[in-house]
Amino acid sequence: MENQLKKDKQEEQGCCAIDEKINLNTAQHAEDDGHGHHHSSSEKATLQMFVPAIISFVLLVVAMGFDNYFIQSWFTAWVRVAWYVVAYIPVGVPVIKEAFVSIKKGDVFSEFLLMAIATIGAFAIAEFPEGVAVMLFYAIGEIFQTLAVQRAKANIKTLLDQRPDEVTILENKVAKTIKASKAQIGAIIQLKAGEKLGLDGELLSDTASFNTAALTGESKPDTKTKGETVLAGMINLNSVCQVKVTTAYTDSKLSKILEMVQEATAKKAPTELFIRKFAKVYTPIVVILAVLICLVPLFFVADYHFKDGLYRALIFLVISCPCALVISIPLGYFGGIGAASKNGILFKGSNFLDVMASIQNVVMDKTGTMTEGVFKVQEVVFNSDFNKEDILQMVNAIESQSTHPVATAIHQYVGEIDTTLALKKVEEIAGHGLKATINDKEVIVGNFKLMDKFSIAYDMNPKSIVDTLIAVAYDKKFVGYLTIADSIKEDAQITIDKLKALNVKTTMLSGDKNSVVQFVAQKLGIKNAFGDLLPEDKVNKVKEIIAKKETVAFVGDGVNDAPVVALSNVGIAMGGLGSDATIETADVVIQDDKPSKIPMAINIGKQTKKIVWQNISLAFTVKAIVLILGAGGLATMWEAVFADVGVALLAILNAVRIQRMKF
Template structure:
């Protein structure tokens, strides 16, 4: 039986005995006292024990002390039923709290299931099952169907479909084949994969994710720090005020009785217990972090979740953040030659190079390269390449290469992207445009950020002005700064800091190792985690595992919802307590009103906080 089940059983037994005391009418107060004491001992015995234990540990003024003093005091003034009721409803509130925390923990615990238990390592002719910690870089591992990928690796043999939902929150499986990367924590769905390990387990994706989530709770938000400090000073003050209320009025007010004012002091104590605030606020942030992780957004602390709600300026890196970072042939413009032949000859001429442009040309050609058709390959640094393909001299490169070969070429000033000019046997035969692709959801991300009242969206890039400005217009960005070195990005962010308000925050989103200094300098650093560099992920405060820019708007909406719930709970709890405290001091509130002001408000605040665990709909 779990601790929650035991607590529920004790509460139900105590409640049953309490009901007997309420409905069993007798003039014998001793019998009533015995019944209510039995109910009280079962329901509140653990609270009394914690209060006594904490007093000896020097932790006097806590909620256990307040509950104990108030309820024992109620018995002394003859209000047996009210004394048990306070403890009963307090325990009901604790049950609600336990349920809410368990549900939030389970939402994060589901993420913890990504930790692999073992790795199948090829050592000689044997396949050994070992702990992932024992596997070294460059060792060969085998992942069977249904197994978790134990370490970050590169597929060297086989093809399969992998489930990345635990890492990214995306349900759509991903196809992998030879040469593709595998992230630890994914599940191999069907095929048999052989892969080469590229990171030790301590540096792997799964290990870093678990570390981020486990340590997220240590970084408290301003709201949580405020409540912690508030409770530290608030509790002893209300105990002193309650004691003075019980003692002074009977001594100075004619006709006032000690029993009446002690009762008012006890009511004051019950009302003043800060359970609703102490429980519901951390729970709201905990739920927000758990909900974000289920969507593939890892937040390293509730302080960053809170700061995200105050974001005014969002600054993006371009390559790998708003664009895919993968060059692709966008256009083939032939001149006195067939389009397919121009692409084929150019791909063959570039086939020996590993430059991203050469790779994109080979990929666009899409057929296997027959090396016997190629000879006399010469790579000219900063210009391009020349090669003999099928007996024809093919020259492919930039404007400098055409000028070097004295070939008249077609001007391409209005073209956005990298232009590969092609000459065959000394005659110009057209050009091929290659450009980085914009991510599918990049424009949606900018629209949603503006809908979330982000005041300014900015892009920083090292690309040429023409390319940067075209993408900025295409995506609807407010500003773009181009041709920047990594140091220039930091300087530009410093200037952007001056444009936000005192309380507003600046968020920077990037993925490359050159973005790490800017991620660290921004109020909130956000890294694209799926393909982003380790340095960027380490420097960031929030990691988007799906590499989707639109998840940033989701994170901001989630943070605003969290803050909205926190403010609702603070306002509601303090307002109700203030009203009932005043009524209690004036003798207009009973112990039942005190129970509502304490336990009732706590339960309502907890139920409100539980809404953060539902991430299906974020308003």
């Protein structure tokens, strides 16, 4: 699939009746809580949605009882007609109104107009029960469609809308609780321990530790210092801190992500676009055929009854209504986006669901994708002549004087610093390491070049070890070394195994040294791996893969790898919710930073596509059969109802099934 096709798909933004109807239906049955959020009004609203249909159903059943089983002498003439009209009004008037709205917008041959003509026509030929029944079942189908959409949106909102409703601000040193949406830029938020930040801002306190899981998927504390940026969704872990608001509520990163997913259905999949274009041609043709079915026999059949011809034409119209396609197919893709969001995978459009379903090669960065992106001590190898714990405490004390990631890794491994150690004459030797005096003994911590610099003899070959090495010398004697590496993620192996099971190739590209890349690749079973790459090298590698006519998904941070992300068919960002650049660049964002979500995203794409095509096949097959029967006078209005509303309901139920699947 060519990159230009990807761009074309992104530019397909045209909205049709079904999009507006989905939005209108959802809005009509939601309430604003005053914080910019919309929540379904639960069971009460759902019941209210069914009230018109229940009223029509009760009146219809009673009327049919009077017609066939409990015959009443008074239930004739105008009384009978009026009864059926009253039964029709609750479900028919909203559809007729929508038909007029569609005509004003230029969409003459809408499903609303077809249903209005068919049911009013049924009344015109005195088929009152069938006229009410057709509209009743259509209305029920619309309700189920609305509920399905609401459920998909609820999945997205539950996952993404991490913002608290209220914040505590300081006005003249007095704490005041206000709605988060009302907080102004420059306001000072007082955040207690355990509270979640409502807006993006700048930390005013000296230090504060935050749980950033809502943004990055990392549950470990992230310590921020004065002046650093903190984001909406972060949870304050320790003491009270103060934050200066720098971004409006609606412009926070979480708000942007929420908006991104809600608008994702604007980017249509090719199948969806085709069906909509098809429906615009198909519906007028069917209307013309219905007119011909009614009028043509007048010229060829001697004893032709116009009422019978009109009845056949009306049946034909009901059957032909394309709502099973134009409702269930977008709903299938919307359900796929909702199911993905529920599992922490954010698709920017239904078009990317289709592309993910056909991915042939997943090209991934190493650091932060298959590895944690955080240095950790892997192994400690010390000479038995020295006390391991004592030496580690000395190393920890010396490294506490450095801000290097290696120092952080050692501190996390050893723990609290022993303050009883008499640390003196600390000297940092650029590019080599540190030297200090502890208890009047010289301690050297750094790379092996530092050992050579001070003529410290060692009996090993540093090149034989892949990981980063930190050598230690005490009192002019070589003690041993620590190996430090970026550890492989827990589910990295599962990811590669699942991709292989899906017959998807994997390629690893990294700027890290090649020996490390090959070690990780070998451990995970990735055959194609390349290290020591510059950004332009990565671009060339991906071009080579695309030249083989393979569909490529690139997985990285979406910032440093922006050129490769733009080149690939799908750009996937790992844990990128904390970065504006990632949001803008990536087509798919994996919220919890787990690579195992990559094969899950492919599976969701495949299942969505499968369900969509099941719905297309079901709708066309049933409609074709009943259309032929209807044109030949062998199908009644009840068969027409099944061919239209029944198939639509089955397709909708099939579409929402994806939200219950386990991937």
